[in-house]
Amino acid sequence: MEDRSIRHPCYSEDAHHYYARMHLPVAPACNIHCNYCNRKFDCVSESRPGVVSRVLKPQEAADKVREIAHTLPQLSVVGIAGPGDPLANPRQTFETFSLIREEWPDVELCLSTNGLKLEDHLDDLERLNIRHVTVTVNAVDPEVAERIYDRVFWRGKTYKGRDAARILLERQAAGIEGLREKGILCKINSVHIPGINADHLLRVAAAAKAWGAFTHNIMPLIISPGSLYERERRTGPSGIEALKVQEACSAVMPVMRHCRQCRADAIGFLGGDTASAVEPDVKAIRKTYTREEREAIQLELEKQMLGKRGERERRGGACGDDVRERRPAPVRIAVATRGNGKVNLHFGHAKEFLVYEVEGQRLQLLGVRKVQAYCNGKADCTDPASKRRMLEETIAMLSDCRILLTSGIGEQPTRLVREAGIVPIIGKGELEQELLEAAKYYRHLGRGAFSLEPKPTSNLGG
Ligand code: CLF
Ligand code: SF4
Secondary structure (H helix, E strand, C coil), X not given: CCCCCCCCCCCCCCHHHCCEEEECCCECCCCEEECCCXXXXXXXXXXXXCCCCCCCCHHHHHHHHHHHHHHCCCEEEEEECCECCHHHCHHHHHHHHHHHHHHCCCCEEEEEECCCCCHHXXXXXXXXXXXXXXXXXXXXXXXXXXXCEEEEEECCEEEEHHHHHHHHHHHHHHHHXXXXXXXXXXXXXXXXXXXXXXXXXXXXXXXXXXXXXXXXXXXXXXXXXXCHXXXXXXXXXXXXXXXXXXXXXXXXXXXXXXXXXXXXXXXXXXXXXXXXXXXXXXXXXXXXXXXXXXXXXXHHHHHHHHHHHHHHHHHHHCCCCCHHHHCCCCEEEEECCCCCCECCCEHHHCCEEEEEEEECCEXXXXXXEECHHHHCCCCCCXXXXXXXXXXXXXHHHCCCCCEEEECECCHHHHHHHHHCCCEEEECCCEHHHHHHHHHHHHHHHHHCCCCXXXXXXXXXXX
């Protein structure tokens, strides 16, 4: 069967290093009200769903796609994910998709919805050949859901409490079943809300499996300022808590680990974008690409990606001659990267870290730890005391990691990172290779007395 997701940066972990997506913020209205959302708040330094700088009209969105497709040859997916719910704005959403589909038949179209109106639009999705749909399902039990959703607007009426929850969950299930019948790939997103649905997410995972969903993306809660959850002083899960829930759910069904909780106007590689800006490396090329060049570049990237995957699979079972290499203890490594499968980001510029576990020759992405998102956009990033606090928070967030891989790090952060028992290593190369070498080096350190001294080859920061 054709692998429909091979170039989709969200549906394939490999693809996210090679291919980019763009979101078109054409859908301002929403038909439910989540207790963690307040779409009035718009801070360009933060990155979270439901936020957007400017809503576009369908034709403006189509023009934007043309501009980006010709300058970002890695663009493989165009999605609509807000800033409200795309299906609460069906005219804008489907008019935009129609324009894109007509002009760019090779681009994958993608939709993210709360699911309330999904069943009503299954035929539209099929007609436009939209093959990837995400539904955010935070609960499958109305008792849990009523603590997450304040209200639901359905068929001209507003529902609250248990009734609202029941309607939303029924509509979500019907819509997801409909996707399956039409052969449209479905990803389930769930927001992990400590104290509300953390334990319940296993049941959501089981439902996702029963629905035949492609993957389950469990995202740590990010609270919007002014939302009910902020007033209730709720907080998102720590990196470790998020990891625990993801691990538990991954026993039931595949879990997505590389989500960046994008804005509704995100453009570029996952983790490498800023609002409405092209990924810096690509901007520097200052070139426009024809359709043929785009396709040739994407094909070449696919070859590279599959080649790497093949290498990894061959390496997977292989062991070194040294018996001690056979079952080495896993090493957890945090990486600062802005994409392209490289270690290419300075620690001080990182707003997120990819956390990997390396065991022998096996690499597993465990998740993404965000820095800025947790400050809720409130920290004064220029004040030295705030900067120090953010630095300490960042290091605490990585406390379970033994190595930090980055393209550069200042003196003070190096000292604090080391004090936290994390070895900072400067890398500039291919991510996978750097991870393997860093883990090997760490194990080498561990055989003798553990040392935080710089590696003689000067690969350590300092
Ligand atoms: Fe956008 Fe979502 Fe499509 Fe991806 S995002 S509509 S499936 S193209 Fe991806 Fe962003 Fe996570 Fe969404 S990283 S928030 S999972
Ligand atoms: Fe906000 Fe999205 Fe929830 Fe609508 S579905 S209230 S936009 S988080």
